[in-house]
Each structure stands twice: as C-alpha cells, then as structure tokens.
Amino acid sequence: xxxxxxxxxxxxxxxNKKAVAGDFIMPKVDKCLANDITAPIAIEVFxxxxxxxxxxxxxxxxIILIPDHFxxxxxxxxxxxxxxxxxxxxxxxxxxxxxxxxxxxxHCLVPEQGLVKPGEVFIGAxxxxxxxxxxxxxxxxxxxxxxxxxxxxxxxxxxxxxxxxFVYSGRLNKWVSGKDLILYTIGKxxxxxxxxxxxxxxxxxxxxxxxxxxxxxxxxxIEAGGKxxxxxxxxxxxxxxxxxxxxxxxxxxxxxxxxxxxIIDFECANIEPQIALPHSPDNVKSISEVHNMKIxxxxxxxxxxxxxxxxxxxxxxxxxxxxxxxxxxxxIIIPGTQNIYLKAMKSGYIESFINAGAIVSTPTCGPCLGGxxxxxxxxxxxxxxxxxxxxxRMGHITSEIYLSSPIVAAAxxxxxxxxxxxxx
Amino acid sequence: MIGKVIxxxxxxxxxxxxxxxxxxxxxxEQFLAAHCMxxxxxxxxxxxxxxxxxxxxTDSNFGCGSSREQAPSAIKASGIACIIxxxxxxxxxxxxxxxxxxIIEFPEIERIRTGDILNIQFEExxxxxxxxxxxFQIKKQSDFLQQIISAGGLINFARKQIx
Ligand code: SF4
Numbered sequence: 001x002x003x004x005x006x007x008x009x010x011x012x013x014x015x016n017k018k019a020v021a022g023d024f025i026m027p028k029v030d031k032c033l034a035n036d037i038t039a040p041i042a043i044e045v046f047x048x049x050x051x052x053x054x055x056x057x058x059x060x061x062x063i064i065l066i067p068d069h070f071x072x073x074x075x076x077x078x079x080x081x082x083x084x085x086x087x088x089x090x091x092x093x094x095x096x097x098x099x100x101x102x103x104x105x106x107h108c109l110v111p112e113q114g115l116v117k118p119g120e121v122f123i124g125a126x127x128x129x130x131x132x133x134x135x136x137x138x139x140x141x142x143x144x145x146x147x148x149x150x151x152x153x154x155x156x157x158x159x160x161x162x163x164x165x166f167v168y169s170g171r172l173n174k175w176v177s178g179k180d181l182i183l184y185t186i187g188k189x190x191x192x193x194x195x196x197x198x199x200x201x202x203x204x205x206x207x208x209x210x211x212x213x214x215x216x217x218x219x220x221x222i223e224a225g226g227k228x229x230x231x232x233x234x235x236x237x238x239x240x241x242x243x244x245x246x247x248x249x250x251x252x253x254x255x256x257x258x259x260x261x262x263i264i265d266f267e268c269a270n271i272e273p274q275i276a277l278p279h280s281p282d283n284v285k286s287i288s289e290v291h292n293m294k295i296x297x298x299x300x301x302x303x304x305x306x307x308x309x310x311x312x313x314x315x316x317x318x319x320x321x322x323x324x325x326x327x328x329x330x331x332i333i334i335p336g337t338q339n340i341y342l343k344a345m346k347s348g349y350i351e352s353f354i355n356a357g358a359i360v361s362t363p364t365c366g367p368c369l370g371g372x373x374x375x376x377x378x379x380x381x382x383x384x385x386x387x388x389x390x391x392x393r394m395g396h397i398t399s400e401i402y403l404s405s406p407i408v409a410a411a412x413x414x415x416x417x418x419x420x421x422x423x424x
Numbered sequence: 425m426i427g428k429v430i431x432x433x434x435x436x437x438x439x440x441x442x443x444x445x446x447x448x449x450x451x452x453e454q455f456l457a458a459h460c461m462x463x464x465x466x467x468x469x470x471x472x473x474x475x476x477x478x479x480x481x482t483d484s485n486f487g488c489g490s491s492r493e494q495a496p497s498a499i500k501a502s503g504i505a506c507i508i509x510x511x512x513x514x515x516x517x518x519x520x521x522x523x524x525x526x527i528i529e530f531p532e533i534e535r536i537r538t539g540d541i542l543n544i545q546f547e548e549x550x551x552x553x554x555x556x557x558x559x560f561q562i563k564k565q566s567d568f569l570q571q572i573i574s575a576g577g578l579i580n581f582a583r584k585q586i587x
Contacts, residue, residue: 024566024568024569037445037448037492037494038491038492038493040451041451041493041494044451045579048579048583049579049582049583049586050586051583053586055586069445069448070448070449074449075449077449077450078449081449081451124491125491125493126490126491127489127490127491127515129491141491141515142491142515142518143491143492143493143515143518143519143522144493144519145493145519145522145523145577145578145579146518146519146522146578148579149522149578149579149582152582152586153582153585153586157518157568157572157578158518191436191485191488192435192436192484192485192488192511192513195485195511195513195514196514222515225485225488225513225514227514280436369440369445369490370444370445370446371445371446388440388489390438390440390441390489391440391441391463392440392441392444392463393440393445397463
C-alpha cells in the first residue's frame with residue numbers, strides 16, 4: 001500500500017520509519033509559531049520546562065513570534081501581553097519577531113517572508129496554521145503548552161492522521177474563487193466532517209488554482225475539524241517560491257495507491273459563489289439563493305488570514321471601481337501585511353477604497369475575533385471574508401456574521417445587502 | 425474520581441462560547457474561569473460552584489474553533505475536573521491532555537443527566553452511574569497519551585526528557 005503526502009512528510013521527521021496513519025509519533029518540528037494571545041502562555045510553559053536545566057530554546061532561528069491579534073495594542077492588558085513576546089525575543093535572540101509596523105497577520109506574513117517550505121513540519125499556536133499546507137508542508141495548529149514544549153525540545157507529539165482526498169474537477173464558474181470551493185466543501189461535510197483527518201485537495205481545478213486561493217482553502221480546513229489541509233506542490237508552487245532562496249525543494253506527493261479514509265469528488269460547474277450564514281461555517285448556501293433573501297448589512301469586513309492577500313484587494317478594487325459604498329453600511333478593508341498594504345497603495349487600490357467610502361486599517365486580526373477595529377453592536381449584521389461566523393465572534397452576542405469571498409463582499413458593500421457582482 | 429454532572433445537550437460548542445476572545449487579553453486562570461461559558465449559559469460558573477458540579481457532559485465536537493488553550497484552562501479553573509462528549513475538536517483534545525484535564529470520548533451521552541453522580545475509574549475504563557446503578561465501558565487512551573496523562577500533563581513529561 002502506498003503512502004499519502006502527509007504520511008511521507010511525518011515519517012521523514014520521526015524515528016519510526018514504518019509509521020503510518022494512526023501511529024503516535026514525536027516528530028522534529030521545523031518551525032514554531034505563536035501570536036500575542038498564545039505566546040505568553042507558551043513562554044511561561046517554556047520557562048517552566050527548562051527551569052534549572054541550563055538549556056535555552058532549541059533553535060532561535062526556527063521560532064516565529066507575531067503579535068497580530070490585539071495589535072497595535074488595543075489596551076493596557078494587550079500591551080502587557082505583547083511586551084512578553086518582545087522581551088522573550090530579545091532574551092533568546094529570536095530574529096523572526098515581527099514588531100508592529102514590520103509585520104502583519106501571521107498566516108499572510110509567514111509565507112510572504114519565506115518562513116515556510118514544502119515538506120516541513122510546521123506547528124503554530126493558532127488554529128489557522130493549517131494555511132501552509134497550500135505549499136505542501138505538514139502544518140497544524142496546536143496549543144500553547146505544545147508550543148512551549150516544542151520551543152524547548154524541538155519536537156511535538158502527534159498522531160499521524162488519516163487523509164480524506166477532495167477532488168475538484170472542471171473549471172471554476174465566473175466570480176468563483178478558492179473561498180467558494182472551501183465554503184462549499186465545509187457545507188457538504190459539516191464542521192466536524194474531517195475531525196482528526198488531513199484534508200488533501202486535488203483534481204484538475206486545483207492544479208490551475210493560484211497560490212492565494214490555495215492558502216484560503218487550506219486556511220479553512222480547521223473549519224471542517226481537519227488537522228491540516230494539504231496540496232501537493234507543483235509548477236504553481238514552484239513559481240511562487242522562485243523568488244526565495246533555498247525554498248524550492250522538499251516536494252512530496254502522495255502515491256497513486258495511497259490509502260484514504262474517503263475520496264470525495266466535486267464538479268466545479270455546480271459551484272456558485274457561496275455564503276456561510278450565521279452561526280456556523282457549514283451553514284452554507286449559494287449566492288443565487290441568498291441574493292433573493294435580501295439580507296441587509298451594517299458592516300462589511302474584507303481582510304484576515306483567509307482573504308487579506310494582494311489579489312483579494314485587487315479583486316475588490318476592480319469591483320468598487322466608480323462605485324460608492326452603500327450609505328447604510330460601513331466597509332472595513334484590512335491588508336494582511338505591511339508589504340501587501342504598500343503594494344496595494346502603489347497599485348492605487350487603497351485610493352479607490354477611500355474614494356468609495358471604505359476605511360482602510362493597518363494590518364491586524366482586529367474585527368475577525370471581535371477584538372477591535374470594527375466590533376458589532378447588538379443585532380448588527382456583517383458580511384466578512386474571514387473564516388469563522390460563530391455567535392458573538394465579531395462583537396455582541398446577538399450580532400450576526402455571514403462569510404463570503406472578497407468579490408461577493410465588495411459587491412454587497414455597494415448594494416447594501418448580500419449579492420454578487422453578477423447583479424451589479 | 426467521583427463527581428456530579430452538568431450537561432448541555434449541544435453539538436459543536438466552540439471555543440468562542442467557552443471563553444470569548446474579548447477576555448484573551450489576560451491569561452490569568454481565575455480571571456478566565458470567571459467568564460467560562462458565559463455566552464452559552466450566563467450562570468455556568470455560579471452553578472458549578474454552588475452545586476459542586478465536577479463533570480461536564482456535552483454533545484459531539486466539543487471545543488471546535490480556535491487553538492486557545494485558555495478554553496480548557498478556564499473550564500479546569502472553574503472547578504470542572506472531567507469532560508465527557510461523543511467527540512472533541514482535535515486541538516481542544518490535545519490541549520486538555522497537555523494541561524492534565526481528563527476527557528472521555530463516550531457516544532451514549534443520553535444515558536447521563538444533569539445531577540447524576542458518576543464514579544469514573546480511568547484505569548479500568550469504567551463509568552458507574554451511581555444515580556441509577558448503570559455501568560458503561562469507556563475507551564482507554566492509547567499508551568502514548570497515557571504516559572503524558574500519568575506524568576500529570578505535557579510540562580512534566582517534557583521536563584523528564586530534558587534532564
Ligand atoms: S485573522 Fe482571524 S482567523 Fe486569522 S489569525 Fe487573525 S484572528 Fe485568527
């Protein structure tokens with residue numbers, strides 16, 4: 001029996017050269033990531049583990065710390081949390097600490113900075129660390145204790161997951177993106193449809209899917225309960241990595257006779273733009289149906305680790321072109337990183353956002369988790385390009401979040417209710 | 425352990441319901457515990473204290489959503505000493521093991537009600553419901569996880585490896 005890409009990567013990172021899905025292993029980790037919410041606890045765990053041993057972090061170049069959730073510091077308490085990261089980084093020479101103004105949202109920033117490579121085992125104390133599976137890395141979210149221990153040992157316990165293969169065939173319809181494919185998938189299998197499993201995305205539609213869309217798809221694997229999302233690296237991966245030194249190898253692929261717990265086929269011709277309705281990412285409907293519901297909005301949020309990349313902003317700028325944001329709502333646009341922000345500025349996107357009447361924020365998670373920069377009041381409705389629409393996540397417990405692609409979000413910001421560019 | 429059950433018949437109780445992100449600006453366990461489950465049940469913390477509930481029982485996919493370890497920590501600090509559900513979201517599962525909060529995957533939660541007194545024998549893999557004398561078999565954790573659990577959590581397990 002052959003092996004999946006996931007089994008191969010993990011086998012090459014542990015001592016058990018016969019390990020297969022279901023086995024518990026303690027693989028070496030190539031990178032460890034944490035943010036301003038998870039790092040303070042991880043750092044406390046780390047200091048506790050090494051106390052009295054005389055050892056330091058396993059490798060300062062493999063630790064990445066990104067304050068992005070409540071930054072720029074939202075209040076005194078969050079300032080204290082961020083200071084813990086800053087102090088730890090200077091104490092242990094962590095070069096990959098990204099200060100406010102030189103960073104951005106972690107899962108946009110890490111690939112942009114060339115900090116993840118195909119074939120790596122990457123762990124992050126953030127559930128959306130699964131994003132980097134788009135580059136063919138085994139990349140998973142873990143907890144703070146896992147991360148604190150990994151910073152000391154350079155290892156992390158895990159069970160090799162079984163894989164589900166999702167095969168997307170045919171061409172994408174107009175206005176359909178990676179976000180719609182993943183929302184459609186979660187709608188079909190449910191929020192626990194892939195619990196404990198690796199979600200391997202394949203098929204001829206994936207073979208031509210741009211990197212940004214691949215990041216979006218893998219980013220939301222956790223929303224189906226998946227341990228990770230993963231895509232075999234190919235020519236598109238290769239050209240994305242070309243601008244970095246030393247990243248363009250470590251390409252693994254699944255054997256033809258690899259064992260999957262399930263293989264699920266989707267025909268792209270059947271997939272329209274998708275919307276997840278409150279309060280769950282699997283409560284998904286097609287845009288034609290939601291358009292008829294005329295769901296009026298108070299806020300539109302475009303950004304996040306799911307959809308805050310340059311091409312997302314480009315798509316939004318093209319749709320907003322010569323239109324105004326609807327008077328009844330506010331539209332908040334958040335570039336994922338400082339680099340994306342700058343490129344969007346040079347390309348004129350930021351100017352068109354401001355001309356249309358949107359606000360542009362500095363890179364931050366902000367409203368995605370109801371932190372700041374756009375928290376919702378009682379009963380308000382928001383359409384967001386983020387990844388979770390749990391009850392109360394963006395603010396008041398009676399507020400509602402709908403999820404969509406940036407294209408749909410931009411068209412809806414113009415119309416004032418949820419719609420697609422087709423109806424503009 | 426012997427303890428009294430508080431039960432919520434809900435699937436997919438997510439980490440935003442267990443501990444809303446607005447409280448993550450502070451990692452103090454007692455602070456977090458004071459807000460545990462408040463968006464699901466305002467009176468959770470008070471009930472647990474007053475009635476001395478120690479076992480939380482819910483429906484499947486408990487703890488889905490974020491990786492925040494503050495979720496199991498808040499539950500543990502609120503006084504709950506064990507969680508029983510048909511299934512757990514995977515990061516929640518590992519966080520609970522890592523911080524030494526026992527969790528049990530058990531499908532037939534309809535056989536347990538709020539107020540029941542359970543006698544859980546982890547070593548033998550048995551739960552006795554002393555309220556009606558029912559007895560259930562439970563799956564034991566794998567030997568690998570058992571090592572972490574017996575060490576009292578991942579920190580102690582790791583400390584041994586470093587020395
Ligand atoms: S943008 Fe949202 S989902 Fe992404 S890392 Fe930040 S809080 Fe998490």
